Amino acid sequence: MNVFKKSTATLLTLSQEINTAYMRTMSFVLLCAICFYTAAYARLNAGKDSWAFPVATTLSAPVRDELPIYSVETTEPVVALTFDSAWGDEDLNDILSILEKHHAKATFFVSGDWVERYPDAVQSIHAAGHELGNHGSNHRHMPQLSEADMTDEIMECHRRVYALTQTDMISFRAPYSDWNPSVVAAAKACGYFSINQSVDSVDWKDYGVESIIQTVMEDPDLQNGAIILLHNGATYTKDALDELLTRLEDAGYSFVTISDLIYTEDYTLDHTGRQFPSP
Numbered sequence: 140m141n142v143f144k145k146s147t148a149t150l151l152t153l154s155q156e157i158n159t160a161y162m163r164t165m166s167f168v169l170l171c172a173i174c175f176y177t178a179a180y181a182r183l184n185a186g187k188d189s190w191a192f193p194v195a196t197t198l199s200a201p202v203r204d205e206l207p208i209y210s211v212e213t214t215e216p217v218v219a220l221t222f223d224s225a226w227g228d229e230d231l232n233d234i235l236s237i238l239e240k241h242h243a244k245a246t247f248f249v250s251g252d253w254v255e256r257y258p259d260a261v262q263s264i265h266a267a268g269h270e271l272g273n274h275g276s277n278h279r280h281m282p283q284l285s286e287a288d289m290t291d292e293i294m295e296c297h298r299r300v301y302a303l304t305q306t307d308m309i310s311f312r313a314p315y316s317d318w319n320p321s322v323v324a325a326a327k328a329c330g331y332f333s334i335n336q337s338v339d340s341v342d343w344k345d346y347g348v349e350s351i352i353q354t355v356m357e358d359p360d361l362q363n364g365a366i367i368l369l370h371n372g373a374t375y376t377k378d379a380l381d382e383l384l385t386r387l388e389d390a391g392y393s394f395v396t397i398s399d400l401i402y403t404e405d406y407t408l409d410h411t412g413r414q415f416p417s418p
Contacts, residue, residue: 207333209412211364226372251276251296336368
């Protein structure tokens with residue numbers, strides 16, 4: 140009987156020790172699992188956030204909520220013809236010939252990669268007396284970039300054009316007309332005026348020759364100091380250009396470059412981006 144009692148007590152003690160060890164082991168395993176899945180979840184969400192919401196580095200100094208220049212207040216019946224150059228160059232000679240026919244000077248906003256592909260085209264634009272403007276190096280959405288990358292986009296294009304022409308550009312147009320105050324501030328820090336447009340021909344949508352002409356001529360913002368957006372490399376632009384310039388001339392307008400149109404000091408901008416000389 141005493142032997143039985145001792146055996147029973149021994150088994151009970153052993154069982155308790157096994158249960159205690161088991162519970163400690165399971166608690167440790169559970170704790171490890173919680174830590175693992177918490178870390179994995181945090182890592183996964185961090186990856187999704189950085190992929191879905193690229194956040195630009197803020198400018199080192201506060202920026203004023205300033206628009207690019209869309210048009211310019213002037214009593215002179217002038218408009219600025221501008222061409223964004225980021226596609227091909229197959230229509231450029233025709234465009235330059237038509238501009239020469241109308242004694243019209245234009246501003247060509249060239250992207251850095253276009254300059255790299257078509258250096259002869261850049262030289263032809265410059266040699267014909269037209270103005271070159273900066274369209275960024277790689278045609279990127281500028282507001283999505285950090286301050287350093289915005290600066291690189293602007294200045295790399297600047298360096299490429301300067302290497303070919305030994306001229307400094309002063310006008311910058313953001314690709315896709317995609318602006319925010321930080322882009323305007325970055326351009327200003329690089330020595331550039333930010334230029335958008337008040338009249339968009341929408342020629343890149345390839346609606347046809349008459350559509351380009353009507354879109355420009357019927358735009359309510361076609362007035363003194365308007366900035367007109369066109370593209371070389373679009374399907375119908377060169378075919379519409381001669382008639383478009385004729386109709387603009389018949390309406391009393393002549394053509395100037397951006398640098399001849401804008402005020403470079405002592406000016407204000409209204410809420411539409413129209414530039415006014417300071418009183």
